[in-house]
Amino acid sequence: MLTYLSGDNNVCESCTDLAGAKAKLACYNYDFVLLDIGLPDGEGFEVLEFLKAERRSEAVIIISARNSLDDRIKGLDIGADDYLVKPFHLAELKSRILAVFRRKAGNNNNSLIFNEISIDLDGRNVTINGTEVVLTRKEYDMLLYLIANKGKVIAKTAIAEHLWGDEIDMHDNFDFLYSHVKNLRKKILDATPNDYLKSVYGIGYKFTDR
Amino acid sequence: MKLASHYNRVSILVTLSVLFVGAIIYFFAINNIAARLLDDHLSEEVSELLGYINARQELPNPVDFDDDQTKFIKTSQQQIPTRFYDTVYHSPKKIGDISGRAVEGKLSFKGQSYKFIIIISSESAEYLVQIIGIITLLLMCGLFGVLFLANKYFLNGLWRPFYKMVANLKSFDLASPEKFTPADTQVTEFIELDAAVLSMANRVKSDYQNLKQFTENASHEMMTPLSVIKSKLDTLIQDDSLEQEQFDQINDIYSAAGKLSRLNQSLLLLVKIENNLITETEELDMGQLIADKIRQFQELSASKAIVINSKPAGKLVKVSKYLIDILLNNLFSNAIRHNVSGGTINIYLTEGQLTFQNTGATLALDGDKIFDRFQKGNNSEGAGLGLTIVKNICNTYNWALRYEFTGDLHAFSVQF
Structure with a gap:
């Protein structure tokens, strides 16, 4: 997890228990806290309460093995920004982190730029080289997801789960995903000569300018 | 067939045969007693007759003995044993045959041997037997009916706790948190049975609850390692040095991990639904x-x-x-x-x-x-x-x- 998130010049630190988390938070300010509820020496909610009491501004995403509504509501009430249930894909985590981060950053700059691709997050518009590209909702979500995980290989299952939710369980039949990726890639290629969306050995896709 | 019907059948058969045999013995006994009473009466008549003959030195006229008939027949027979027997005779006062009891014997009078026969009516005795028979029959019918009704209704009442228990068992739902309501009974056997059923049901339920708890915990515990597998895979595929062959294998691991996590989620969901944990509507x-x-x-x-x-x-x-x-x-x-x-x-x-x-x-x-x-x-x-x-x-x-x-x-x- 650390390796995955440490790219893009982010600094990541980790600890494995409640005491360590409180100690670290007491010493340093972070932009972002990823909190597992099930810690060996107590419930992760305590960290949230600690942050709330100290009036800290860290964004928090809770990860938990329990997909229970009560835990979710409790976490969000105490001040978490999102709640992610195990098991999840790292790509999903990263896209959530960025989404939370954008929300926290405020409304001054609500657009996402990747080279010549510019995404207006409020209007859900995509412009490439100044021309607007019309995307379906799924294609738009996919592009956002790919850019959030730019430079990383994203497994097909991760994309499918992000777009359709993991309740829709099609058992590794990703034909439907393939056609969406194909359409998105074609629309991007129509507007720019750069082929950012690359297929990786049948395992997934990678959005990269390298 | 119900136990009560089985019991009824056996008890009716036994009662019937005992009553039947009893009735036969009773009838003969009564008849016997009546005959002996008549015989006593006849013996008295005979001694009266002999007394009369000794006193008056003459044979009495038949009329002297009101309803009874007395006959004297001259006989040359040396020996006539005295014996009592049933017979039928004509009475001048009544029309038709009358059943009676007779005695015959020998007497000697003025050197002449006579065979005497005295017959008395046994009608009143028979009447008595009939009355006693009818009363007895009525008594038996009454007894029989009472027994039957008692079996039918009293036994049904007796079995009611049992049927309550059966209904309890039939409606027993492992998943429902409802407890058994004990059957209200004073019968020791039923109380014991009820207690056994109750403790069994509670044990089964608690085992089932434990099992569900175990399923839930196991599923939860599996989520963290699954998450690790997925994360490691997500990190692993970032490696540029991997070949197609490795990617194929990773793909298989992805799909197996995905299947496992869906299975887990389904199990958790089932536990939740069965425990009625999802109530908001x-x-x-x-x-x-x-x-x-x-x-x-x-x-x-x-x-x-x-x-x-x-x-x-x-x-x-x-x-x-x-x-x-x-x-x-x-x-x-x-x-x-x-x-x-x-x-x-x-x-x-x-x-x-x-x-x-x-x-x-x-x-x-x-x-x-x-x-x-x-x-x-x-x-x-x-x-x-x-x-x-x-x-x-x-x-x-x-x-x-x-x-x-x-x-x-x-x-x-x-x-x-």
Whole structure:
């Protein structure tokens, strides 16, 4: 997890228990806290309460093995920004982190730029080289997801789960995903000569300018 | 046949035969006693007769003995033993034959031997026997009837706690938290049985609860390692030095991990539904939900070129959004997954029923088993819990779920 998130010049630190988390938070300010509820020496909610009491501004995403509504509501009430249930894909985590981060950053700059691709997050518009590209909702979500995980290989299952939710369980039949990726890639290629969306050995896709 | 009927049959048979044998013995005994009384009477008559002859030195006239008849017959026989016997005679006062008791013997009078016969009427004695017989018969009938009624009603009452227990056992639901209500009884055997049943039910229930708790905990505990596997895989595929072959293997691991986590989630969901943990409900428009789901599944159905025909009517249901979502997801997933390329799905929604019809394998499924856990088709990639979950959700809302195979269409219908 650390390796995955440490790219893009982010600094990541980790600890494995409640005491360590409180100690670290007491010493340093972070932009972002990823909190597992099930810690060996107590419930992760305590960290949230600690942050709330100290009036800290860290964004928090809770990860938990329990997909229970009560835990979710409790976490969000105490001040978490999102709640992610195990098991999840790292790509999903990263896209959530960025989404939370954008929300926290405020409304001054609500657009996402990747080279010549510019995404207006409020209007859900995509412009490439100044021309607007019309995307379906799924294609738009996919592009956002790919850019959030730019430079990383994203497994097909991760994309499918992000777009359709993991309740829709099609058992590794990703034909439907393939056609969406194909359409998105074609629309991007129509507007720019750069082929950012690359297929990786049948395992997934990678959005990269390298 | 009920135990009471068995018991009644045996007791009636025994009572009947005892009464029958008793009646025969009784009849003979009474007859015997009556005959002996008559014989005593006759013996008196004989001694009176002999006394009369000794005193008067003449044979008495027949009239002297009112209703009785006395005959003297001259005889040359030396020996006539005295004997008593039943006979029939004519009475001058009454018309017809009269049954009587007679005695005959020998007497000597003035050197002449006579055979005397004295007959007295036994009618009054017979009358007595009849009366006693009738009274006895009535008594027996009464006794018999009382016994029968007592058996019928009293025994039924006696068995009532037993039937209560049977009803309890029949309605015993492992999953429901309801406790047994003990049968109200004073009978030691039933109290013991009730206690045994009660303790068994409670033990089974607590075992079942433990098992469910175990399933839940095990499933939760599996989520963290699964998460590690997924994260490690996500990190692993970032490695540029990997070859196609390794990616193929990683793909297989992805799919296995995905299957495992879906299985886990399904198990957790089942536990939640069975424990009635999902209670919040809201009023939802089923037709609208189906229309949404069709949109949500359009990419999946389009990839198999499946045509979805839907005739949704507005139908309001008061359910949990979460559960109804899963119900529709599973029905849709099944209808698409087990469909053929270019097949169709028909969805009918009426006031009382929701039906999903889909083309697919040309053989009907085993309607008794498909809703069981881990029952799945030979080439199904699923975990085999989808329909179990659907069934459990339907049970939660007291809906009936049925499967039919008609004209090459598999149909699952939910009756509200």
